[in-house]
Amino acid sequence: MKTFVCIKRVPDTSEAEVKVDASGKDVDSSKFSFDINDADNYAVEEAVLIKEAQGGTVQVVCMGPADADVMIRMALAKGGDSALRIDDPRIDARDPLLSAKALAAAIKGQGEEFDLVLTGCMSNDDGNMATGVALAEELGVPHAAMVKKLEVEEGKIKAHRELEGGIIEVVEVVLPAVVTIQTGINEPRYAPIRGIRQAQKKELKVLKIEDLGLGEDEVSAAASLVEMQGFYIPEVVSTAEIIEGEPEEKGEIMAEKLVKGGLL
Amino acid sequence: MGDILVLAEHRQGELREVSQEMLTKAAELAAELGGSTTAVLLGSGVDSFAETLAGYSDKVLYIDDPLFADYNSEKYQKVLVELINQYKPELLMIGHTTQGVDLAPALAVEMKMPFVADVFDVQVADGKLQPVRQYYQGKVNANFAFKGEAPYLITFREASLEAAEPSKEGQIEKIDSPLKEDIEYRRFVEYLEAEVGDVDITQSEILIAVGRGVKEDKNMAMIEELAEAINADLCGSRAATDAGWLPHDRQVGTSGKTVKPKLYIAIGISGAFQHIAGIKGSKTIVAINRDPDAPIFTVADFAIVDDLFKVVPKMAEKLKELRG
Numbered sequence: 339m340k341t342f343v344c345i346k347r348v349p350d351t352s353e354a355e356v357k358v359d360a361s362g363k364d365v366d367s368s369k370f371s372f373d374i375n376d377a378d379n380y381a382v383e384e385a386v387l388i389k390e391a392q393g394g395t396v397q398v399v400c401m402g403p404a405d406a407d408v409m410i411r412m413a414l415a416k417g418g419d420s421a422l423r424i425d426d427p428r429i430d431a432r433d434p435l436l437s438a439k440a441l442a443a444a445i446k447g448q449g450e451e452f453d454l455v456l457t458g459c460m461s462n463d464d465g466n467m468a469t470g471v472a473l474a475e476e477l478g479v480p481h482a483a484m485v486k487k488l489e490v491e492e493g494k495i496k497a498h499r500e501l502e503g504g505i506i507e508v509v510e511v512v513l514p515a516v517v518t519i520q521t522g523i524n525e526p527r528y529a530p531i532r533g534i535r536q537a538q539k540k541e542l543k544v545l546k547i548e549d550l551g552l553g554e555d556e557v558s559a560a561a562s563l564v565e566m567q568g569f570y571i572p573e574v575v576s577t578a579e580i581i582e583g584e585p586e587e588k589g590e591i592m593a594e595k596l597v598k599g600g601l602l
Numbered sequence: 603m604g605d606i607l608v609l610a611e612h613r614q615g616e617l618r619e620v621s622q623e624m625l626t627k628a629a630e631l632a633a634e635l636g637g638s639t640t641a642v643l644l645g646s647g648v649d650s651f652a653e654t655l656a657g658y659s660d661k662v663l664y665i666d667d668p669l670f671a672d673y674n675s676e677k678y679q680k681v682l683v684e685l686i687n688q689y690k691p692e693l694l695m696i697g698h699t700t701q702g703v704d705l706a707p708a709l710a711v712e713m714k715m716p717f718v719a720d721v722f723d724v725q726v727a728d729g730k731l732q733p734v735r736q737y738y739q740g741k742v743n744a745n746f747a748f749k750g751e752a753p754y755l756i757t758f759r760e761a762s763l764e765a766a767e768p769s770k771e772g773q774i775e776k777i778d779s780p781l782k783e784d785i786e787y788r789r790f791v792e793y794l795e796a797e798v799g800d801v802d803i804t805q806s807e808i809l810i811a812v813g814r815g816v817k818e819d820k821n822m823a824m825i826e827e828l829a830e831a832i833n834a835d836l837c838g839s840r841a842a843t844d845a846g847w848l849p850h851d852r853q854v855g856t857s858g859k860t861v862k863p864k865l866y867i868a869i870g871i872s873g874a875f876q877h878i879a880g881i882k883g884s885k886t887i888v889a890i891n892r893d894p895d896a897p898i899f900t901v902a903d904f905a906i907v908d909d910l911f912k913v914v915p916k917m918a919e920k921l922k923e924l925r926g
């Protein structure tokens with residue numbers, strides 16, 4: 339199996355204060371910590387598990403700045419063979435359809451056939467849940483989205499798509515195909531020390547628009563058919579009663595409210 | 603101009619509510635744009651769905667064909683391409699559901715349609731559609747404009763509004779399927795029901811829910827103590843069940859369970875929309891989170907903005923004391 343796996347570097351904003359920057363179209367990310375997108379971490383593990391079971395190769399694909407190399411090397415340390423990083427600020431990476439076009443060009447540009455392309459089902463920052471399925475169309479192959487179990491058979495896969503309410507829809511898809519991976523499909527490993535050393539020597543190619551065989555007019559913001567007009571911080575409308583006090587007191591106050599308020 | 607197509611969604615013999623929600627929004631937009639609404643329904647043996655949809659839409663176009671007994675992105679895409687070319691709507695709305703996200707992006711690429719994903723509201727400004735979506739898990743919003751030519755495409759988030767009562771008597775039109783043969787490269791195999799566990803949290807009166815903020819498996823002991831003090835069942839966010847702190851059948855949210863307890867205590871949960879969708883039926887929600895901007899506070903009745911490791915042990919202690 340020749341597998342490509344797409345990984346994105348995303349900020350952890352779960353506890354961070356998010357502020358719109360001066361451009362009005364981005365956020366100030368100077369204080370964020372970044373790492374591999376959640377779902378992509380599972381996609382890397384799935385690709386490596388398939389390689390371990392069936393042989394073949396795993397190529398990592400990422401569009402992002404040089405700072406993403408740390409995360410890419412981690413994926414290589416876990417079993418990836420080589421990596422491609424698209425690094426070109428002219429590409430409008432906020433448009434999932436243009437991201438898909440660039441990622442597809444990088445994959446096709448390797449000149450070899452592929453069997454499987456894995457992506458995450460959702461990026462934590464943009465959350466379009468669109469890039470993987472758009473990528474399939476760009477590559478001209480079928481797909482299955484939100485996959486929580488993957489069985490590779492001869493020339494095809496059985497993909498367990500996780501639907502609302504946890505119901506599973508099993509579909510059979512002929513290879514080559516794109517699969518978008520849902521979190522929880524496996525248990526992502528930690529990179530082994532030896533792997534980390536080896537990963538430093540593995541090939542990591544950096545690609546610009548020209549290397550992708552695309553024109554700037556195909557992937558720049560001007561090529562996007564939609565225009566993001568600006569970010570704004572939504573008003574958090576909370577009608578909650580805020581429990582005040584010292585940290586240790588708050589639990590006690592809440593306990594009293596629950597018991598005396600008849601909420602239990 | 604101004605006509606809106608809405609792809610109705612159904613599964614395992616049931617029309618999904620997102621269909622009526624989208625038609626409710628579509629009716630509002632069509633009124634502003636001076637157009638009409640059309641529900642598109644693809645299925646087999648779905649006469650009754652067509653009738654239901656007619657209550658929400660000016661028109662229902664439907665294909666009733668065994669080839670559409672089960673959803674298949676590839677077949678849906680082929681048919682939608684035909685319908686879009688024929689009807690040339692201003693806007694096509696597809697649910698931002700596990701079905702819609704498996705379909706819409708590929709359709710957008712094939713048809714070169716201006717596309718915005720996971721839209722939770724659409725406004726009309728100067729006669730132009732303006733979709734609104736979130737970034738950073740709900741911490742930032744953005745308004746969009748379509749630049750290219752119609753038809754435009756959006757996937758619309760489930761439960762972003764409440765469906766109106768049916769008030770229309772739409773015209774129902776059954777059409778022939780443009781798809782004559784089954785396809786080989788993607789095939790529906792079967793549905794598997796979700797796992798059932800020892801406790802059915804959809805029936806629980808008191809639930810304590812944990813999220814990634816709890817950090818490690820070993821901290822679950824502290825949570826269990828709190829649960830014991832008030833006889834609560836444990837559940838969690840997807841992050842908590844993915845991490846293995848709780849079995850998968852204890853996951854609350856769109857891809858887990860919808861719960862409706864008397865009391866729901868969310869500990870270290872940010873409140874992603876997929877999680878919040880599952881807890882709206884709770885009578886009282888207590889949220890403990892040290893991030894004051896966490897979206898969970900938008901649905902909470904009581905907010906404790908602090909370190910859960912300081913709050914939870916004292917809360918458990920006090921509850922034990924009070925309940926003796």
Ligand SMILES: Cc1cc2nc3c(=O)[nH]c(=O)nc-3n(C[C@H](O)[C@H](O)[C@H](O)COP(=O)(O)OP(=O)(O)OC[C@H]3O[C@@H](n4cnc5c(N)ncnc54)[C@H](O)[C@@H]3O)c2cc1C
Pocket residue numbers: 352353459460484812813814815816838839840841842853854855856857858859869870871872873874875876877880890891892893896908909910911
């Ligand atoms: C198709 C799809 C379906 C999904 N379905 C579901 C679903 O059904 N249910 C679901 O829950 N999710 C679902 N998700 C995932 C969802 O998008 C979120 O990723 C998930 O809900 C996040 O879980 P969390 O709140 O526990 O973690 P995070 O978002 O990481 O939040 C952790 C929170 O803990 C707080 N915290 C950290 N440390 C402390 C401390 N010491 N004291 C107090 N607070 C602290 C932080 O401020 C933060 O707000 C789905 C995603 C997809 C793509």
Ligand SMILES: Nc1ncnc2c1ncn2[C@@H]1O[C@H](COP(=O)(O)O)[C@@H](O)[C@H]1O
Pocket residue numbers: 344345346347375377378399400401402431434437456457458459460461462464465466467468469470
């Ligand atoms: N810049 C990128 N580089 C590599 N992969 C990406 C990039 N953007 C999106 N993806 C992939 O597409 C998935 C879905 O992203 P999204 O459509 O933004 O929710 C992610 O989980 C990644 O696997």
